[in-house]
Amino acid sequence: MxxxxxxxxxxxxxxxxxxxxxxxxxxxxxxxxxxxxxxxxxxxxxxxxxxxxxxxxxxxxxxxxxxxxxxxxxxxxxGVYLLNVDAHSVKDFLDEALLEHGVILRQKGIEYEVECDHELYWYFDRNLMMGVMGNAISNALRYTSDRIRLTAEASPRGLAIGVEDNGDGFPAGMLERQSGVMNPESGFLNNNTGLGLYFTQTVLDLHQHDGIRGHVKLANHADQSGGIFSILLP
Amino acid sequence: MDEQQQHLRYLIIDDFDQMRVSFKGMLSCYGATDVTTVSSGEKALKLLANNSYDVVICDYNLGEGKDGQQVLEESRHLGYLGHAATFFMITAESNMPMVMSALEHQPDDYMVKPINRDVLHHRLTVALKRKRQLKEIDDALVRDDKLAAIELCRGRSGKDLKQRLYLAKLQAELCLDIKRYSEAEKIFKEILEIRDFPWARFGLCKIRFLSADYESAESGFRELIEQNHLYLEVYDWLVKLLQARDETLEAQRLLQDAVQLSPKAVARQRKLGKLAAVNGDIDGAEKAYQAAIRWGRYSCFAKAIEYRRLAEIYQERGSISKVVRLLVEGRKRFSAQPVERIQMLCGQALSQRRHQGTGAVVDDYLEEVMRLIDTHKKDMTAEHLFTTADECFQLAKHEEAKQLLQILLSNHHDDDKWVERVTELMLRHGRENEVAQLMTIARGELEEIHVKCTELLRNERLQQAITLLNEAIDQYPRNRTLMLMAAGAMINYMHDNGMDQGYHFRCRYSLNRLLERDRQDQDAGRFLKMLNKITPSRVEESVGGQYG
CATH class of the missing domain: 1.10.287 (Helix Hairpins)
Structure with a gap:
């Protein structure tokens, strides 16, 4: 005080x-x-x-x-956020992101799986990225029927993380407007999904590295029902 | 929870009843049976002093008293918390200043509230596994065996990325500690190739400062602060740099910023008080010393000096009753810390003499001082002895003063700075004709050791010489000449006869102490290099390309 x-x-x-x-x-x-x-x-x-x-x-x-x-x-x-980047096991990180919602997953009987190489490690601010995952998983939990799948894979441009559910998928309008996330005039920021995406993009921007900027994308499964939230973390 | 985790001893520190109950519940639900809970940092430290715990879960914010960071730093400092214990810090938000604290002041892991039992269990499992993998290095660090720890850091380069990064950081910081600047620099630079880690940039700036490249060090420190204004350790280094250039006003201003960000750090408050006094800012000094005393009340980092300096300020202002109260509080505060208590006793004696003249009370204080010094000679630094001697002179206790200076000179007969200061002190108190006598005694004793030792060496009785020197060191534990001679002899012995664990330990211990005293000590640095050379080590391999 x-x-x-x-x-x-x-x-x-x-x-x-x-x-x-x-x-x-x-x-x-x-x-x-x-x-x-x-x-x-x-x-x-x-x-x-x-x-x-x-x-x-x-x-x-x-x-x-x-x-x-x-x-x-x-x-x-x-400009006062102190980025705390360290090396982390991606598998451990994704497991923990799911465990945050452990009770809900159990009680709603939602099946989940994590598809990620045990040897995969990446540099990032764990708490910030936990916020991003919490947001994405929370959304998936709301719209899924009974399954959630987390995936992670390294690529030359960054770490690709996906959160997939088997619900009805994102509405077409949302998919179209997602590119307007960083543009306040689009009106997209007015809804919660917009804020979530804006937050995700901000976190990814804090992780900019070697001139590579991360990005976030919403999509629907082509051959089955359900949405995919995917990010690329530099 | 596997069986091993169930049998661990847990300590939970949280000021909220609900949280304590909840954590305990989460742990017992996984089968843990030995779970202690406590509501404040002060109580926690008492428990930690008398029990050993395997896992400590501590909330950062503990209300009125100590915070979680203080609990961590003090328990590590006092050796209550071996490297073997796993310390979890619980925070309300992820973005805390302690994230930016020095490696040795960091917990094993942070957890951000809210935490459910699944996450807690997961984190525990991961942290305990990591701890097991690093056990050998932790053991080396507990033994203060930095060379062995560095070797282990190098050897472990094959593990996962997280561990490699941690080990590289640890290795670089240890190298910095023992003045292997080029090795540290190489690691920091390689790490910066991967990511722009602030701690690696900080490491490079420290090396620049230590190599007296002030200009580039300063711009580096300033840039770090600008980017991370909560990176408190950087403030301390920048203050050091500014002091080295006599820019005390700017140093004080900077330290004031740091103190505002984290008021509970006792050492920083003390330093601020000192700087303010140097700058003639008496109000500033008073405030800082008061803060140091307030936060130091239950801290192991409290020192007598803040009580004494604050008493002097009160004295100047004529608030005699405040002086008396403060000195009494200080003497009681340090009843179990002889070196600090001695200073409080001297302060009381001086104050007594000033206000009521000499008398039996002053004699009583002095008697206790001499008794304490006799039993705790090893803990007294030259500065302590010098100040106490000066105060004895002021109290007209000349014999006692001379006795203390004798101890000082026997430990520092080879240090012109101390010889000069003692001479000057004797002169100031009208005792210049006794300086030569003091010096003769001190030099005579050491001369004798030197002659004996040379004799033994001439006859190639190296081991006997080493024994003789080590015995002498026990008697004069701060004597640089003796420490260097002993180190040289032991290195010679090991060079010809191979490793000897006991010699190796003593040698490294002495050299580390000398370098702590003076980082620029060329001879100690040279000997440490020689010691490193005869220590079996792997070929220095490039650590690059292992973090990508």
Whole structure:
């Protein structure tokens, strides 16, 4: 609280926004703990509310992910985000991204698989990329029927990561408008998918390397139903 | 959780009841049985001092008292947390200043809240596996065997990319520590070819500074701060550089920025106080020393100096009651740290004499000082002895002062700087005619050792000479000449007769201490190089192309 007096009159909307967001994030963390305990009890006693618990956790996680997105964008915009790049096992990373949603996957009976070479390692900021994956997986969970597949493969231009589901796929309009992500006038940023893509692109831009810029793409399976969220990480 | 993980001892540090219960629940649900929880950093350190844990899970933000980073740094510093223990830091956000702290101050892993049990279990498994793979190196680091650790870093280059990067970083930083600048530089440069890692650029800037290329070091440090304003360690190095150029005003300004970002770092506050005083900014100094005392109250990094300097400021201002209270607090604070307590006792004696004249109380303080010095000679640096001697003179305790200077000179008879300072001190207190006597005693004792040793060497009784020198070092643990002679003799012995673990350890220990004292110590550096040469090592291979 030391910097409180100093900030006293200098307080502005952006810093108020940041402070409140942190506070909300803390509350959400505690809320998620409680939900976790409830879910466990439900599972043990088979009380019939498991689906509601899973839904509740899903929504709280979504709020949390959105806050993370906002805070990260805020910091990136202010130029104060400290990129913490390290080498990471891609397999471990993807496994963990799925485990974040472990309870929901179990309770909704969604099957999942990770297709990635165990020996594949890549340089990136794990927390930032976890935000990107959380966003993509959360979307896939919402629209899938019963399967999610994560894929990763190295290419000369970067690491290609895909999040696939077997739902109805992205609506045609969204696929057409996705190129407008970085263009605020397109109106695409007005919906949540737009924000998610904008966030993803911002994170990828922070990872620019050797003049290579990463990109994000939405597509639908040609031969089967379902959407594919794919990124290329330099 | 596999069986091995179930039998580990866990410590959870979090100020929220709910979080402690939740973490404990998550661990027990995987079969862990030995889980202790604690609500504050202070309590955690007490537990860590008396128990050994395999895994520590600590929240960064612990409310009022110490934060998680302090718990980590202090427990490592005090040796409560061997390299074998795995330390997890829990944070509310991913972007924290401690990410930018020095390698030895980093936890094994960070976890960002919220954390569910699946993720916790996954992270634990991965971290423990990594820890096992690095066990040999950790052991070497615990032994302070930097050469062996460097060798192991080189040898392990075949593992996965994450490990290779970590080992390269560790190797480079260890090389920097033992002045193998070109090896460190080579690694940093190779790493920068792969990615623009700020820590690698920082490493290069440090090498430039240490090679006295101030201009390019400064622009490098400044660029790093501009890009990562939370990279606090860079501030410390830039301050060092500015001080080396006598730009104390700018150094103070910079340190003030750093302190604002992270107010709980005691050493930095102390340094700021010192710089402010140098710059004549008494209010600034007062604030900084007060902060150092406040944050140092339960910290192992607290020192008597901040109490003494702050007392002096109060004294100047005539707030005598504040002086007395502060000195009493300090003496109690350091009841278990003799070197610090000695300084507080001297401070009290001086204050007593100033306000109430001499008397039995002053004698009591002094008696305890001399008793403590006698039993803790090894821990007293030359600076400590010098200051205490000076204060004894001020207290008109001349015999005690001379006794202390005698100890100082026997440890530093070869150091013109100290001989000169002692002479000057004696002069200041009207004792110039006794300087020669002090010097003769100190030089005489060492001369005797030298003669005996030369005699033994002439008769090719190398091992006996080494024993003699090592015994002398035990008596004068800070004597550079003795340390160098012993190191030279042991290196000679190992050169002709092969490795000797005990000699190797002693030799490296002495040289490391000398280099810590003075990084520019040419002789110690030369001996260390010779020692490295006779240490069996692999052919230096290029580490390039292993990180892509």
């Amino acid at each position: 030391d910097n409180m007096d100093k900030a006293g009159d200098a307080i502005n909307l952006t810093s108020a926004f940041a402070m409140v967001s942190h506070d909300i994030k803390n509350s959400l963390g505690i809320l998620l703990k409680f939900i976790g305990m409830l879910s466990e009890n439900c599972e043990l006693e088979q009380c019939g509310m498991t689906h509601q618990c899973a839904d509740m956790e899903y929504e709280v996680r979504r709020i949390n992910n959105n806050l993370v997105k906002l805070l990260t964008l805020f910091k990136a915009d202010e």
